Amino acid sequence: MTISDLMFEQSDCGQDAAAYVLGALEDEEAATFRQHMATCALCREEVAVLQLTADALPAAVPQLAAPRQIKRRVMSAVREDAKSARRTARRRRLLAPSRPALAVGAAVAAAAVAVGGFELASGGRAGSRLIQASVTAPSASAVLRLSDGHGELVLRRMPAPSSGRIYEVWLKRAGRQPSPTNTLFSVTSRGSAAVDVPGNLKGVAEILVTPEPLGGSLVPTHSPVIVAQLAST
Amino acid sequence: MLQPTTATAGPPISSTAEDTELSPSDASLVERVRAGDADAFATLYDRYARRAYTVALSVCQDDGRAQEAVQDAFLSLWRSSATYQPERGSLAAWLLTGVRHRAIDLMRRNAKHVAHRADEGQLDRVAGPDDLAARTIRREGEARLRASLRSLPAAQQEVIELAFYAELSHREIAAQLGLPSGTVKGRMRLGLGRLRNALGAHAGAVP
Numbered sequence: 001m002t003i004s005d006l007m008f009e010q011s012d013c014g015q016d017a018a019a020y021v022l023g024a025l026e027d028e029e030a031a032t033f034r035q036h037m038a039t040c041a042l043c044r045e046e047v048a049v050l051q052l053t054a055d056a057l058p059a060a061v062p063q064l065a066a067p068r069q070i071k072r073r074v075m076s077a078v079r080e081d082a083k084s085a086r087r088t089a090r091r092r093r094l095l096a097p098s099r100p101a102l103a104v105g106a107a108v109a110a111a112a113v114a115v116g117g118f119e120l121a122s123g124g125r126a127g128s129r130l131i132q133a134s135v136t137a138p139s140a141s142a143v144l145r146l147s148d149g150h151g152e153l154v155l156r157r158m159p160a161p162s163s164g165r166i167y168e169v170w171l172k173r174a175g176r177q178p179s180p181t182n183t184l185f186s187v188t189s190r191g192s193a194a195v196d197v198p199g200n201l202k203g204v205a206e207i208l209v210t211p212e213p214l215g216g217s218l219v220p221t222h223s224p225v226i227v228a229q230l231a232s233t
Numbered sequence: 234m235l236q237p238t239t240a241t242a243g244p245p246i247s248s249t250a251e252d253t254e255l256s257p258s259d260a261s262l263v264e265r266v267r268a269g270d271a272d273a274f275a276t277l278y279d280r281y282a283r284r285a286y287t288v289a290l291s292v293c294q295d296d297g298r299a300q301e302a303v304q305d306a307f308l309s310l311w312r313s314s315a316t317y318q319p320e321r322g323s324l325a326a327w328l329l330t331g332v333r334h335r336a337i338d339l340m341r342r343n344a345k346h347v348a349h350r351a352d353e354g355q356l357d358r359v360a361g362p363d364d365l366a367a368r369t370i371r372r373e374g375e376a377r378l379r380a381s382l383r384s385l386p387a388a389q390q391e392v393i394e395l396a397f398y399a400e401l402s403h404r405e406i407a408a409q410l411g412l413p414s415g416t417v418k419g420r421m422r423l424g425l426g427r428l429r430n431a432l433g434a435h436a437g438a439v440p
Contacts, residue, residue, distance in 0.1 A: 015418035069300070081312070223317070
């Protein structure tokens with residue numbers, strides 16, 4: 001083991017040297033660390049050693065501007081979505097107010113996810129509602145069926161959770177952290193699932209789904225992949 | 234006084250629209266995106282596309298899949314912006330971590346079809362034997378570096394890639410991953426240390 005290795009292993013001068021050479025310190029933190037280095041030979045040595053490694057990282061990945069064709073494809077889809085949403089909004093204004101919108105096209109789905117949830121229909125059994133949920137997976141859809149304060153989440157073309165993970169349902173009330181449920185699920189090979197949302201949904205503002213380690217979590221470890229927003233029931 | 238440096242390769246990168254007093258904040262742009270404003274979305278795209286592409290390439294090492302990961306992540310921002318919760322962290326961290334996750338998913342889905350990097354075939358066909366030898370040595374060093382990165386424990390690789398290629402701060406990474414800042418910095422330190430040892434085993438391995 002070299003002297004540098006020994007110094008590296010034994011240094012308890014703080015964890016900031018690696019973050020510093022990676023450019024991961026905030027501006028003020030970096031300035032403070034530089035002042036510290038002026039009086040700390042251990043940190044100076046550690047930075048000198050790690051800097052050589054960090055300087056090699058650009059070689060592993062080309063530092064290039066994003067190809068123009070990505071923006072062309074993305075903006076083409078975005079402008080098409082926006083156009084479809086405007087067309088759908090005009091059509092809906094022409095419909096009779098009591099007529100339920102049960103047919104969900106891509107344009108309605110796009111408008112729905114842009115506002116994070118959209119009531120699709122009400123009627124049928126007393127108190128029943130359909131709410132379009134927001135989904136991060138581009139081609140997937142999720143609809144929440146509410147009836148008598150209870151819910152069922154119906155998914156289509158939802159990608160399976162990654163290996164070692166399972167989807168977990170959370171209930172979020174306004175101003176509070178999401179509460180875990182014991183509802184853990186995956187999807188069929190076609191990406192379908194019909195998931196009972198447990199408990200009474202009175203007072204629940206959002207129903208969330210996140211991919212979690214097998215067995216579920218008490219606190220979300222991932223940002224939501226499905227968000228259904230509902231008015232307090 | 235030592236300062237972190239970032240060497241660059243390839244053609245010059247045009248400056249992105251970084252957040253300044255004269256340009257709208259991410260928060261205001263996201264609100265406009267949620268209302269269906271395509272121009273606001275284009276501004277966010279220009280702001281983060283380079284970093285998104287770089288972090289996607291760091292995972293995929295294949296231009297086609299990197300482009301797909303970037304495209305999917307930005308379309309998700311457009312179609313599912315409600316899933317971004319500002320109280321959980323910065324938009325940059327949400328978006329760029331999402332790019333990295335998509336890139337990883339694409340690589341796993343296509344694990345049997347490993348593609349070569351897009352620039353592998355872009356050798357100067359009229360290069361002389363000395364130029365070719367130097368380029369070959371450099372490519373071998375780059376391959377060793379990439380292999381060394383891939384050999385890191387996933388947790389250490391993740392924070393190094395998010396910090397260096399996605400240019401996220403340790404706080405942004407910590408907030409996005411739901412980890413204490415100290416844990417993120419500790420993983421950076423361990424990962425860089427392992428990388429240093431792996432590269433140091435090969436004399437002249439750093440290209």
